[in-house]
Amino acid sequence: MPDAPLIHGTDPASFAHAVLAERHPALIRKVLDATPYGPEQRHALTTLLHDATEGPLAPPDDDPWWDTWDVRRHAGRSWFDLPFLVAESCFYRRLLHAVGFFGPGPWQGVDPFRPFKLAELDTPEAAAELTAADALAERPPHERLPALLHGSLWGNRADLGFRIQTAESAADSRLLADDSEELLSLLSRCGTLCLVADNAGRELIPDLLLVDDLLTRGRVERVLLHLKPYPYFVSDATTADALDAVRHLVTAKSAAGPRLWSALADGRLVLRAHPFTCAPLPYADMPDDLREEFASADLTLFKGDLNYRRLVGDRLWPPTTSFASVTAYFPGPVAALRTLKSDVIVGLDASTEAALVAAEGQRWRTGGAHAVIQVNAGTN
Numbered sequence: 001m002p003d004a005p006l007i008h009g010t011d012p013a014s015f016a017h018a019v020l021a022e023r024h025p026a027l028i029r030k031v032l033d034a035t036p037y038g039p040e041q042r043h044a045l046t047t048l049l050h051d052a053t054e055g056p057l058a059p060p061d062d063d064p065w066w067d068t069w070d071v072r073r074h075a076g077r078s079w080f081d082l083p084f085l086v087a088e089s090c091f092y093r094r095l096l097h098a099v100g101f102f103g104p105g106p107w108q109g110v111d112p113f114r115p116f117k118l119a120e121l122d123t124p125e126a127a128a129e130l131t132a133a134d135a136l137a138e139r140p141p142h143e144r145l146p147a148l149l150h151g152s153l154w155g156n157r158a159d160l161g162f163r164i165q166t167a168e169s170a171a172d173s174r175l176l177a178d179d180s181e182e183l184l185s186l187l188s189r190c191g192t193l194c195l196v197a198d199n200a201g202r203e204l205i206p207d208l209l210l211v212d213d214l215l216t217r218g219r220v221e222r223v224l225l226h227l228k229p230y231p232y233f234v235s236d237a238t239t240a241d242a243l244d245a246v247r248h249l250v251t252a253k254s255a256a257g258p259r260l261w262s263a264l265a266d267g268r269l270v271l272r273a274h275p276f277t278c279a280p281l282p283y284a285d286m287p288d289d290l291r292e293e294f295a296s297a298d299l300t301l302f303k304g305d306l307n308y309r310r311l312v313g314d315r316l317w318p319p320t321t322s323f324a325s326v327t328a329y330f331p332g333p334v335a336a337l338r339t340l341k342s343d344v345i346v347g348l349d350a351s352t353e354a355a356l357v358a359a360e361g362q363r364w365r366t367g368g369a370h371a372v373i374q375v376n377a378g379t380n
């Protein structure tokens, strides 16, 4: 397994530093504005707002998460000195603790990000995406599946979802690595697919439409949908979010809605929420039970930026590092659908990297304008 330095937020000019110093405080303000929390929670949130930028890491005494994942040992360090993934994971754990999510009490289980997630579902753009997706049902597989795959890849970017692939769109320059043909081939003969989901709302809807097509058209026998056991990184999907999405599809009279409802009821679509999905660790450190589940699947498909960071390791890999080399540990065929929203990237040609740097400096890594579809079928 190749090696490279872990990404930290120490450099004030880095993306990671900006996330910790700017995005996290802004998020706390959004959470305070979105829910009428009481004085105790508001005090806990404003304390976190200060701690997470000025103070040392201060784990709560009464939360075993900090011991389960061996994070308490970082107590007293600056958040900026921690591995970026650890710092973010600690922030979200502290935020949920501050709003009383873990209880006991009346706020137990109340998702602080739910207002943002629900707002995404009821928009004209979301309705237009559903109309476009339903129209796909009549198209032949060689058009329908790539469009559904791109719809899932670009998630909530409606202008780029569900387009019928034409010559120019198939050569979309925003796609920096494209193993979609190999991915579609793996999906065409897949008994069990593990889909490790990313965000709720308008990203989960395209994911579920892809799942429905795979299950309905007989290409996949069973899908294990890996969600988060509790709210994480603002938008990450929980079971409640998945049920909201299915109910939304039924209410919107999408043909996929009742089919997904039935697939859940008869066990062809199974919801999973393993604690490791909220751990501050790379998937290379996954526990044995999760490793066995992925090993027993015919394909595991990771969605989104955070999952990609954890799949390949949140490190400053040279972009030309092969995707296969950093996922060689994975116990079965694995693929990633990821829009680039953070520094880590592997699997690019040297010429692609050079052209991106010449055109955009290093902004191409974090702007969300580019994406990769990468596969390690495990055959090499």
Ligand SMILES: O=P(O)(O)OC[C@@]1(O)O[C@H](CO)[C@@H](O)[C@@H]1O
Pocket: 019, 023, 088, 198, 199, 233, 235, 304, 305, 306, 307, 309, 341, 342
């Ligand atoms: O997994 P997602 O939702 O695609 O993206 C999550 C994410 O890009 O947002 C953070 C920055 O705000 C990153 O640190 C993190 O990887």
